Amino acid sequence: MILIAGLGNPGTKYEHTRHNAGFDTIDELAARHGIDIKKSERKALSGEGVIAGQKVILIKPQTFMNLSGESVGDFAHFYKLDPATQVIVFSDDVALDCGYIRIRKKGSAGGHNGLKNIIAHLGTEEFIRIRVGVGKLPPHGDMVAHVLGHLTPADQALFDQAKEKACDAAELVIAGHIDQAMNEYNRKVVSA
Numbered sequence: 001m002i003l004i005a006g007l008g009n010p011g012t013k014y015e016h017t018r019h020n021a022g023f024d025t026i027d028e029l030a031a032r033h034g035i036d037i038k039k040s041e042r043k044a045l046s047g048e049g050v051i052a053g054q055k056v057i058l059i060k061p062q063t064f065m066n067l068s069g070e071s072v073g074d075f076a077h078f079y080k081l082d083p084a085t086q087v088i089v090f091s092d093d094v095a096l097d098c099g100y101i102r103i104r105k106k107g108s109a110g111g112h113n114g115l116k117n118i119i120a121h122l123g124t125e126e127f128i129r130i131r132v133g134v135g136k137l138p139p140h141g142d143m144v145a146h147v148l149g150h151l152t153p154a155d156q157a158l159f160d161q162a163k164e165k166a167c168d169a170a171e172l173v174i175a176g177h178i179d180q181a182m183n184e185y186n187r188k189v190v191s192a
Helices: 018-032 065-078 113-122 143-147 153-174 178-185
Strands: 002-006 039-041 044-051 054-061 087-093 101-104 128-133
Touching (some): 002 018, 002 153, 018 044, 018 087, 018 143, 153 178
Parallel strands (some): 002 054
Antiparallel strands (some): 039 044
């Protein structure tokens, strides 16, 4: 079994903001595979299905971003998952321009409070993360306003394409081909 978490903030106020890139990406993956993410459990909305021959649980933590680890950790511990091979997290990344994704097997939170909380609750930095670029903070910009803001139409088009590539990459990872996914997708994935 593989746990796949898309990070974001619950509620209509935050729908389709930069910080909800993880929610938007996991919704795309769920739609591709006919998985309904509607069951409320372990502080998340969840849905089960099969992707690339593997049983998966897709979740959208409902704790708000900074406490995402409460839900991710609860699922991982309940199902006795090895985070290094059985946990995948989709998150936004303000260090990446729209149109880019980055796959990592492990690493620091990189300033992302949702990832920081997941690391704390899993007790390890070794879990697979697929970060989706949402654009860098403009000079002298406000980080909170930036991540809780919406993409411009041009950036949204790039994000939509990158979201598709993030799902393609996740399918490779689920099938056991993480190195191939990293080689193929850790570069610019769409043309500007």
